Amino acid sequence: MVEIEKKDEKKKRINKRKRTNNSIRSNNSSVPVLPWMRDPVDVTEFENCSLDLVPFLDPRLEEALQRMGFSSLFPVQVAVWQETIGPGAFERDLCINSPTGTGKTLAYALPIVQKLSTRVVKCIRALVVLPTRDLALQVKEVFAAIAPAVGLSVGLSVGQSSIEDEISELIKRTRLEAGICYDPEDHGVSLQSSVDILVATPGRLMDHINHTKGFTLEHLCYLVVDETDRLLREAYQSWLPTVLRLTQTNEDDIFSHARTFAHSMIGSLKTIRKSGVERGCKGKSSPRIVKMVLSATLTRDPSKLSQLDLYHPLLLTTGPQRYQLPEKLESYKLICKSKDKPLHLLALLQDLKGEKCIVFLSSVDKAQRLSTLLNSFELPFKIKLYSGLQHQSVRSKTLRAFREGETQVLVASDAMTRGMDVEGVRTVINYDVPAFIKTYVHRAGRTARAGQAGRCFSLLGRREVIPFKNLLQKADRNTCSVYPLPDGLIESFRTHYPAALAKLKEYMESKTSGQRKRSLKS
Incomplete structure (x- = not known):
């Protein structure tokens, strides 16, 4: 009887070891779960690119980068630049899976600043969401080092800071003629955004969305979700559905007005999709919301990624491994x-x-x-x-x-x-x-x-x-x-x-x- 029990225990240990090994092989599998992940852009095929050779780089941004101590862009930055300012021209949403320390922050900050450098009216056009205050402060510093070179302003919205002080920095009161967002309680006065780019944590972002007069995302063009796997794993007051719903509503309004105008002019109009992904496609009157999601350990869970409502997403990664350690x-x-x-x-x-x-x-x-x-x-x-x-x-x-x-x-x-x-x-x-x-x-x-x-x-x-x-x-x-x-x-x-x-x-x-x-x- 004792001998049988020993054999059973040995069999259990062997089966447990097999399950562990199978789990490891499964985690290391290079076959992605989602179809669009099967054909990624391999960042390792790119090399550092000298700033003077970066195509279409604004000379003012080149000078700003040099002041930061950069003489070239890293591979992940070159790859993202190609898909945004280069031939890609932000035609697809980007998912970037690259090890820590490879320069992901500047990879999205630089093309966004370049794209917004031609803006005329100041309003929030880019939103960067991060899970912690310290990380938000760090990302804000990167934007602040390059954005002023082309006349853009950067705002910060994080917890454990005075929301009144934030409001005074994010929103300014102007005469109605110069305004963007009218406040009916202030006669002859409008509320206008003081920033073009906002770096925020989810909780404080929701505070402004729900309570700050004049705070609006109706002009938003770029949404960056940094440390995506963590932000999707935790609820954070449902910030993501709220932001997507607000931009979706604005898109629907735009298409509704366009449809009404077209019917009155020509009597018919081709069907326009209301999913939001059409916004910004060639031939459309209004740009779609471009999304960029990033992490060193980007999730491959379809149920989580589906929350982002990505448009023909393109994966940029540094190899088949999801989990990668720094090379050196x-x-x-x-x-x-x-x-x-x-x-x-x-x-x-x-x-x-x-x-x-x-x-x-x-x-x-x-x-x-x-x-x-x-x-x-x-x-x-x-x-x-x-x-x-x-x-x-x-x-x-x-x-x-x-x-x-x-x-x-x-x-x-x-x-x-x-x-x-x-x-x-x-x-x-x-x-x-x-x-x-x-x-x-x-x-x-x-x-x-x-x-x-x-x-x-x-x-x-x-x-x-x-x-x-x-x-x-x-x-x-x-x-x-x-x-x-x-x-x-x-x-x-x-x-x-x-x-x-x-x-x-x-x-x-x-x-x-x-x-x-x-x-x-x-």
Whole structure:
């Protein structure tokens, strides 16, 4: 009987291993789910292009790029330029799947600014939506570096900032004759947009749509959904259906007026589709809403992508793999007991000699505890916490100190993983191993950006070694070397470790006590 049970258990283990391997092969399959994904544009076939050779590039934008330190465009930027300003001429919606650090932000910012440079009346014509405040700030800076060169204005709309201040920057009051959007409560006064391009997070965007007088998307020409997979995964107050409904309504109004006019003139009119995808096609009187969606891990789920209502979408990607790591990224692992992870991390940070790096954990609470523990040791470099629960002003100050080199190590939750670009980050450390390859890709993408070299270290318990190996195989990464720490470096921190743990315990107890008192008062 015991022998039969052992055979059954062995059979279960074998079947489980087979299912795991089949899952890996399925995830690594190069056959896309959607038909239009089967014939992508391969970005790797493009090369860097010197600015003076970029076709049709406005000389004013060329000068702006040079001031930013660019002498050429990266492959993904060249590929997108070809499909927008070049032969493609925005005839199709674009889906861009490219590793982090390859220049996706400028890839969509540059052609949009070039296209809008000929606008006459100022109104919101381009909307860029991003999942986090920090990422929105970063993207706004890119637009702000090039848009003024051609007379365009860029606005920012994010949470944790004064909505009144935003309204004063986005909307201006003018005399009726110069206006665009009439406010019936203000006699003889109209409300006009102060910006041509708006970079926003979903929640604050919905606030303006629902409550801000004079805020309108009726003139919108370009919609960019950056970090698409995350924005489609989370509801975010149904911002996407709302935006598409507003632009759809405007398109229907346009076609309705056109139909009425045509019937009165010639008595008949060919059927015009109301799906919105016809807008902007050759021979039509009004441009369609052009959509550009981007991610380093672009979803292939038809049910999610269908929410975007894409028009003959074209996929631009850097190969058959959905999950791709930066080309010059080196991956290392450190294997240790779970209770000794802090000691191995301290030894690794000491071995890196103050190199600018980010330490990732799976939750805000864990990041806060680890940051407190690390700062209990006397170290020759500065360590700061960066988490999604901090106020925007605190996060901005911390990030600025990190950028400028005043802080060498950031201990972060996954609020930092998406799209954040901090120059000079040589190293990323996974203190907690991510459960999904998507998270690993976005974390690792904080380094090895723009063709630079970088390293990603992962601290593993004994039981995490095999799952971690399977995780990396989903990104076609089959090797991850063990990183050898110098002898004695770990033990040098062990003496002070009990005292540091005691300080951490005291801190957590005082924090819990403070929260309890505040709860009782409220």
